[in-house]
Amino acid sequence: MKKLLLVAAATLSVLGASAQQELKGGAKGAPSIHNDNSVTFTIKAPEARQVRLHLDYTSDTTMTRLDDGTWTFTTAPLEPELYRYNFIVDGVKVNDMNNVYSIRDVSTVMNMFIIDGDKQPCLYSVTNVAHGTVSQVWYDSPTLGTKRRMSVYTPAGYEEGHTRYPVLYLLHGSGGDETAWLEHGRAAQIADNLIASGQAAPMIIVMPNGNVDENAAPGAAETGLVNPTFAHQKWMEGTFETSFSDIVNYVDSHFRTLKSKRNRAIAGLSMGGYHSLYISANNPSDYAYVGLFSAAVTPKQGVQSPVYDNLAEKLKVQFQQRPRLYWIGIGEDDFLYKDNAQFTRMLDKNRMKYTYVETKGGHEWRNWRIYLSQFLPLLFK
Amino acid sequence: MKKLLLVAAATLSVLGASAQQELKGGAKGAPSIHNDNSVTFTIKAPEARQVRLHLDYTSDTTMTRLDDGTWTFTTAPLEPELYRYNFIVDGVKVNDMNNVYSIRDVSTVMNMFIIDGDKQPCLYSVTNVAHGTVSQVWYDSPTLGTKRRMSVYTPAGYEEGHTRYPVLYLLHGSGGDETAWLEHGRAAQIADNLIASGQAAPMIIVMPNGNVDENAAPGAAETGLVNPTFAHQKWMEGTFETSFSDIVNYVDSHFRTLKSKRNRAIAGLSMGGYHSLYISANNPSDYAYVGLFSAAVTPKQGVQSPVYDNLAEKLKVQFQQRPRLYWIGIGEDDFLYKDNAQFTRMLDKNRMKYTYVETKGGHEWRNWRIYLSQFLPLLFK
Numbered sequence: 001m002k003k004l005l006l007v008a009a010a011t012l013s014v015l016g017a018s019a020q021q022e023l024k025g026g027a028k029g030a031p032s033i034h035n036d037n038s039v040t041f042t043i044k045a046p047e048a049r050q051v052r053l054h055l056d057y058t059s060d061t062t063m064t065r066l067d068d069g070t071w072t073f074t075t076a077p078l079e080p081e082l083y084r085y086n087f088i089v090d091g092v093k094v095n096d097m098n099n100v101y102s103i104r105d106v107s108t109v110m111n112m113f114i115i116d117g118d119k120q121p122c123l124y125s126v127t128n129v130a131h132g133t134v135s136q137v138w139y140d141s142p143t144l145g146t147k148r149r150m151s152v153y154t155p156a157g158y159e160e161g162h163t164r165y166p167v168l169y170l171l172h173g174s175g176g177d178e179t180a181w182l183e184h185g186r187a188a189q190i191a192d193n194l195i196a197s198g199q200a201a202p203m204i205i206v207m208p209n210g211n212v213d214e215n216a217a218p219g220a221a222e223t224g225l226v227n228p229t230f231a232h233q234k235w236m237e238g239t240f241e242t243s244f245s246d247i248v249n250y251v252d253s254h255f256r257t258l259k260s261k262r263n264r265a266i267a268g269l270s271m272g273g274y275h276s277l278y279i280s281a282n283n284p285s286d287y288a289y290v291g292l293f294s295a296a297v298t299p300k301q302g303v304q305s306p307v308y309d310n311l312a313e314k315l316k317v318q319f320q321q322r323p324r325l326y327w328i329g330i331g332e333d334d335f336l337y338k339d340n341a342q343f344t345r346m347l348d349k350n351r352m353k354y355t356y357v358e359t360k361g362g363h364e365w366r367n368w369r370i371y372l373s374q375f376l377p378l379l380f381k
Numbered sequence: 382m383k384k385l386l387l388v389a390a391a392t393l394s395v396l397g398a399s400a401q402q403e404l405k406g407g408a409k410g411a412p413s414i415h416n417d418n419s420v421t422f423t424i425k426a427p428e429a430r431q432v433r434l435h436l437d438y439t440s441d442t443t444m445t446r447l448d449d450g451t452w453t454f455t456t457a458p459l460e461p462e463l464y465r466y467n468f469i470v471d472g473v474k475v476n477d478m479n480n481v482y483s484i485r486d487v488s489t490v491m492n493m494f495i496i497d498g499d500k501q502p503c504l505y506s507v508t509n510v511a512h513g514t515v516s517q518v519w520y521d522s523p524t525l526g527t528k529r530r531m532s533v534y535t536p537a538g539y540e541e542g543h544t545r546y547p548v549l550y551l552l553h554g555s556g557g558d559e560t561a562w563l564e565h566g567r568a569a570q571i572a573d574n575l576i577a578s579g580q581a582a583p584m585i586i587v588m589p590n591g592n593v594d595e596n597a598a599p600g601a602a603e604t605g606l607v608n609p610t611f612a613h614q615k616w617m618e619g620t621f622e623t624s625f626s627d628i629v630n631y632v633d634s635h636f637r638t639l640k641s642k643r644n645r646a647i648a649g650l651s652m653g654g655y656h657s658l659y660i661s662a663n664n665p666s667d668y669a670y671v672g673l674f675s676a677a678v679t680p681k682q683g684v685q686s687p688v689y690d691n692l693a694e695k696l697k698v699q700f701q702q703r704p705r706l707y708w709i710g711i712g713e714d715d716f717l718y719k720d721n722a723q724f725t726r727m728l729d730k731n732r733m734k735y736t737y738v739e740t741k742g743g744h745e746w747r748n749w750r751i752y753l754s755q756f757l758p759l760l761f762k
Binding site: 045092254 | 428429430470471472473474475476478479480482483488490493495497506508509511512513515516517518519528530540597600601602605606608609635
């Protein structure tokens with residue numbers, strides 16, 4: 001009997017070890033995500049002298065060489081989140097050729113993976129729910145005298161009926177374009193998951209391109225397959241804000257929208273928060289919901305535009321009309337923390353009501369996905 | 382005076398040299414495309430012992446090391462085409478971290494660039510014309526009992542009016558999914574350019590996912606960020622063909638289509654050509670235009686499905702109804718050349734009229750882009 005127990009114990013121990021090695025959901029991807037949310041990275045580079053792993057939210061690590069020339073590293077269990085990474089092989093930054101999933105940030109492409117929660121998938125994962133449609137639409141901008149591209153999310157069911165929907169205008173930062181909220185921001189997955197669970201109202205989400213000197217994201221415009229650049233000639237100088245009505249007019253005339261103020265929201269990250277702040281302040285009757293995610297709030301030095309004049313008075317008018325939500329989110333390490341603190345003090349002083357969310361972390365997509373996930377359920381209720 | 386002439390000559394020669402170094406269209410991308418369509422590739426890898434370049438349609442080349450540790454290679458002038466490439470650094474295949482543009486083929490991601498023509502951009506480039514909308518749409522498939530994703534191109538102007546449009550169903554091969562014709566195939570750019578120049582009729586192009594055991598492309602389905610695989614459990618065994626009417630029904634009820642046979646085309650590459658062949662043969666009253674691009678024509682060994690039974694009789698009925706176009710394209714080096722030759726002999730024997738285009742090259746995207754570019758102008762005229 002004792003022998004039998006020993007065998008059973010040995011079996012259990014083996015099963016335990018094997019369970020830990022097993023891949024989450026049976027998915028054979030690269031990197032390998034284990035059941036405990038630890039992750040194993042591998043790259044075969046027999047001739048390399050050193051291979052390092054660069055992984056979001058962690059310090060760079062030297063990987064271990066196995067006899068067959070494979071380099072490997074297994075992390076501690078990771079929090080549910082979207083992570084980016086790449087390898088540094090003998091000083092050369094390279095991507096993981098065994099992982100087809102990547103995200104671009106300006107001119108940097110990095111591999112990505114998602115850690116789901118223990119009991120339920122992360123909001124950023126595609127789940128088995130009804131999915132909205134994502135379209136790349138070219139709209140006419142009479143103010144800018146050109147056609148420009150934007151991304152539009154219409155919720156599941158949009159194509160089936162005649163229902164009209166509220167609209168969220170969701171704006172990217174200075175490193176982004178009309179693809180940023182879809183790729184880095186996982187906006188379609190967040191919206192799908194929150195709408196399907198009843199936490200968010202079905203809505204149209206419009207993601208335009210906030211760089212007025214480009215008609216579309218790099219590669220999608222007639223400028224060809226150019227190397228994307230962070231620098232734009234026209235940048236936070238008022239043109240995007242003054243041409244924004246072209247976007248609203250196009251959306252209201254080409255989609256089944258609810259056109260009233262209480263069915264219109266505007267939010268954005270960093271430069272997009274700046275755009276949201278000034279567009280809503282200059283059009284106090286247009287947006288019942290405003291979201292400033294790590295927003296730039298102060299105009300660039302030397303910029304002259306009526307868009308940025310008399311902000312305090314404009315806000316006074318805007319808040320007299322009582323926005324249903326004025327939402328401000330900022331990370332405690334964000335380089336814009338101080339500017340946001342000054343801005344909220346000004347709002348306080350003028351008894352302007354807003355919702356304030358302070359998180360850990362800095363000026364980063366992790367926060368912007370969290371802010372969007374918190375913001376969507378507050379809209380159109 | 383002689384001296385002056387010499388100076389002028391020297392200046393011209395310097396200008397000539399500099400012109401050759403200058404980048405096409407002033408675009409500073411990576412790789413650098415020169416005015417004469419030669420291309421310079423570079424990668425900085427100071428510690429590497431050997432770096433090789435792998436470039437579509439050429440043999441692998443060893444690159445040259447410069448003093449600063451940059452490896453470089455300049456090609457001869459290249460033909461207008463879309464090219465893929467990567468580097469092999471000390472035996473490790475890596476992508477160009479200075480080029481953000483890439484294409485996935487099953488589980489292989491490679492960098493890409495496009496060489497435009499001398500006088501006009503290549504059909505595959507985004508040009509300054511009106512652009513159609515590209516949507517990722519989830520449709521209901523009652524036959525398969527699931528929601529599935531497809532890509533839909535609606536031509537420029539679709540959103541503006543009430544016009545109804547003809548439809549091309551454009552099917553991918555066994556390595557692809559609903560993104561293949563957009564990414565590898567540049568279908569939206571080809572359609573934009575041909576429609577804008579009046580060479581093709583404005584049309585809707587529907588690109589479904591032909592792998593019935595996946596609901597959407599890898600990463601877009603609830604299976605998560607899995608490593609894409611070439612192998613599918615259900616594969617050319619009749620299920621896609623028998624469920625195809627779900628797609629047509631969805632498109633006809635959700636888009637402004639012209640529903641008659643003469644306004645409906647079906648075409649595809651490899652497995653998609655096989656699907657086009659059998660779907661059109663089983664539904665002889667549905668498609669006036671059929672395109673078989675490097676098509677598989679013979680059912681897999683051992684497959685039993687009424688879809689593939691009695692092909693000769695089905696074709697007889699189909700050709701009695703006189704399709705307006707039955708277009709067959711094949712490369713002389715294609716491994717399916719012999720099968721296609723047998724198939725066309727069978728058509729000849731039965732006096733079934735078709736258009737036959739034989740090109741250089743094999744079973745490759747270069748050919749399928751060319752075939753699509755030749756096929757579109759023949760439709761709906």
